[in-house]
Amino acid sequence: MSEAHSDQLLSEVAALPALPGVYRYFDAQGQLLYVGKARHLKKRVSSYFQKNHDGTRIGHMVSRIARLETTVVRSEAEALLLENNLIKTLNPRFNILFRDDKSYPYLKITGTREAQRPLAGRAPSASTLFPRMAYYRGAVDKRHSYYGPYPSAWAVKESIQLLQKVFKLRTCEDTVFANRTRPCLLYQIKRCSGPCVDLIDQADYLNDVANAERFLRGETQQVLQMLEQRMLAHSEKLEFEQAAEIRNQMSALSRVLHQQSMEVGTDQDVDVLAVKVQGGRACVNLAMVRGGRHLGDRPYFPAHVEDASAIEEQLANTADAVDGPEGAPSDVAERGAVDESERTAVRVLEAFIAQHYLGAPMPPVLVTSHVVGKALLEALSEQTGQKVHAVHNPREHRRRWLEMAQKNAGIALTRLLSEEGSQQARTRALAEALQLPDDELEALRIECFDISHTAGESTQASCVVFEGHKLQNSQYRRYNIDGITPGDDYAAMRQVLTRRYGRIAEALKAESGEAALPAGADVAVAVEAEGADPNELLRGPEESAIAEARSGGEMPAAGPRMPDIVLIDGGKGQVGVAREVFQSLGLDLACIVGVEKGEGRRVGLEELVFADGRGKVYLGSDSAALMLIAQIRDEAHRFAITGMRAQRAKVRVGASQLEDIPGVGPKKRARLLQRFGGVRGVASASVEDLATVEGISDELADAIYRALH
The missing domain is CATH 3.40.1440.10 (GIY-YIG endonuclease)
Structure with missing residues (x-):
């Protein structure tokens, strides 16, 4: 070798x-x-x-x-840590x-940590005086408390509803809270104690906040004991209404604990990890227990x-x-994995643990379906600063958790294999229908274009990519179309195809020694990817290694790659435009395929139109190839419409006013618009109100106010 x-x-x-x-x-x-x-x-x-x-x-x-x-x-x-960081x-x-997934949601309780620090002359905010609960994703702010992560948005919202029933904490925004003159519907249905209109003392409300936090940490018995003590104290003072209110709180909390049949153990925070390997694919099912409560699970492939x-x-x-041995099969065999599928399962499990918990908070206990190596646990303990234990063959409630996670891993993997099988069958059917070679279907690449606008306003073109039997949303692109007659879809299609393939054509001609495109040809590509995962460098000694590996010093750029099929959502007219563009660029016309609506524009009657002179092809309403084409075309249509609507909204409400303010990036701009309902709402907000938005400092709030006035 x-x-x-x-x-x-x-x-x-x-x-x-x-x-x-x-x-x-x-x-x-x-x-x-x-x-x-x-x-x-x-x-x-x-x-x-x-x-x-x-x-x-x-x-x-x-x-x-x-x-x-x-x-x-x-x-x-x-x-070990650097290896998985690089991977x-x-x-x-x-x-x-x-896949690096940073999208876990948290339950946030505002202002609880800020209340423990001196305010340096500033008046306390509403979030500090009367903390609120909120669903949250994003960077952590030290002023607030965060509980989680939760496996899904549904799990967070269910927990918020539970806390509303028991502790009646507010969920309204500070701007709403500050302007209430009478209690809202949540007070009427006994989901809020009405702090906005002084229907509860601040001290009593903060007691409820503290009890809610104890409950989220799993200290349920302590919460019940404290509530019982408060109830008895009110009874001794003959304050029977207050005592009855606390009694109702205790009853609600007891009902919640009784309903949660999975939550019978004393665990605080535990992650349950089960692996299933089948058909060359694997699934790791992660179930989360937070504060002693089983919050649900999520599969990873x-x-x-x-x-x-x-x-x-x-x-x-x-x-x-x-x-x-360094995680090689002999080492795995020592831990009980005797056949190849079991050894693969152990490798998958250890790869998940190493990659998933890098730079992320993790619980002190992992319940696993397979034995985990000591070296990995020691590395994670060193990284987190706490001793990390892995439990194999657990007992009692932990065993029930693991059995449920194993069952869900098998179900998720079976579903994935079924979906992949059907998707591969669709790809093969399309290759056969278009008489393409079927020996490398994994490499078959389809790019589909669609145009979207509203009466000519905010015209955008979309390009979605299908490759490897699935849609590659990180490669999607949007193009703002300018310099055409409003509503001219043919001109829009001509522009997007020229911009998309002009540079590729130029590179292909340069490789073959032909003359390049004329100077000034419009080959610039406007890029806006949806769903792309940003590569995030971890701080520390690994950073230079990652940068070096990424650049490599000698890495040449990837060569030009024309798709096997260019799918046009349109009939003869749009295909004719595509033919003209490809002829001017010297590209192969055989890859252009148009999707023409059938009689009465009925779904299932579509026909394929070709740019190279071939006759139309009707695939049939139950054709697997037509199902794939419809899937790709519908995704291109969805992607174009969402981009067009965002562009139109930006033009109409003047979001560019915020874009021009230094220090206000996309995330802060989105938070401001969401909080105040648009640019007009932001402009009418005071400096103090602006400063209550996540990530907006007092200085930046002042700068925003001055910029909008």
Whole structure:
């Protein structure tokens, strides 16, 4: 195998130190292939090049290695954390990868921490005097208390409703709270104690807030005892109405505890992790217990499971011989995983734990379906500053939690395999209908365009991408269309296709030695991706390693990539425009496919129109190929409409006024508009009201006020 590699690469391998670290393999195009860790870099990396791996997945990977990079660290724990940080950030081709999900919601109680600090002369806000509950996603503000994370928005809102029933805390915005003159409907239905109109003393309200926080921390018995003491104290003073109110609170809390059949244990915060592996795919089901309450679960599906597991399996013997076990199958076998699917499950579980909890809060106890390695737990303990335990084969209520998580993992994986099977069948049916080769359906790429406007106003074009049997929403693009007659869809389509494919055509001609496009050709691409996951660098010693791996110093840009199918939502007219654009750019007309409405514009009667002279094709209303085309076309239509509406709203309400204020980015602008109901509401708000919005300091609030006045 080493004969296929350059002398420079082999000499770099021979010169590696006998220290712990992380290694990265790149191919000739600069694409990251694999990230691994080692206690002994030289021995571990050398093992890849000392054995013939022909005909295997690892052989396929090793044959592509053109460049090596390493980072030396102080310990194996540090190497493990850096390895998974790089995997999350750089998405290597042959590692088990979980999508970086930062979208967990929290339950926020405002002002509780600010009340514990001196205000430096400032008057306390309503959020401090009478804290409110709120659903929250985003960055943490030290003035407030946050409980969670919760697995879903539904779990947060259910908890808020529960706390409203028992403790009657307010949920209204500060601006609403400050301007109430009579109690709202929530007071009438006994979901709020009416602090906005002084129907409860501040001290009593803050007692309710403190009890709600204790309940969220799982201190339910302490809450009941404190309520009982308050009830008896009121009774002794002959304050029977107040005593009855507290008695009702205790009854409501007792009913809630009785209804929560899953919450019979004494656990405070626990995560339950179950893995299911089947058909080359895997699912990790994460169930969350917070404050002793089971809040629900969420499935995660890693990428590259089959390739990564095969590589680690094939590396086992060589790796153990030269470097000892490092999560290799022999190490996994010691922890009870005897067959290949079980070993894969352990690898998937450990990859999830390492990647999911990097830089994120985690509970002190994990209940797992498989045994987790000690090195991983030690690394997480070192990172979090608290001892992390993993419990396998649990008892009592924990066993019920784990059994439920295992069942849900199996259900989610079965559903995924069913959906993937049907989607692949649709892709194959479309390839057959269009007479495309079906040997590389994973690489089949479809780009679909749609135009949207309202009577010519705020015209936008959308481009959605289908590849790898699924829609790739991180590659979606929107184009603002300017310089055309309002409502001219043909001109809009001409403009978007020229901008989309002009640069690709220029690059293809440059490669073939032909003349480039005329100077000044409109090939600029206006980009706005929906659903893209931003790569987030973690602070610390890993940062330079990530940046180095990302840039690589020598990575060439990816070459031009024309789609196999350019799908146009329109009939002969739109296809004719596409034909003119492609002819002027020198591109293949065979890839242009139009979707023409059928008789009476009825769904299922659509016909395919081609730009290269082929006759129309009717697929049939029950055709799998038509189902796929309809799915892609409808997504392009949805994406265009949402962009057009946002652009129209921006023009009509003048959101650009906020954009021009230094320090007001998209998130702060969205919070301001949401809080005050539009730019007019922001303009009419006082400096004090503006400062109550998350992320808006007193100085920025003053700057916003001055800019809008």
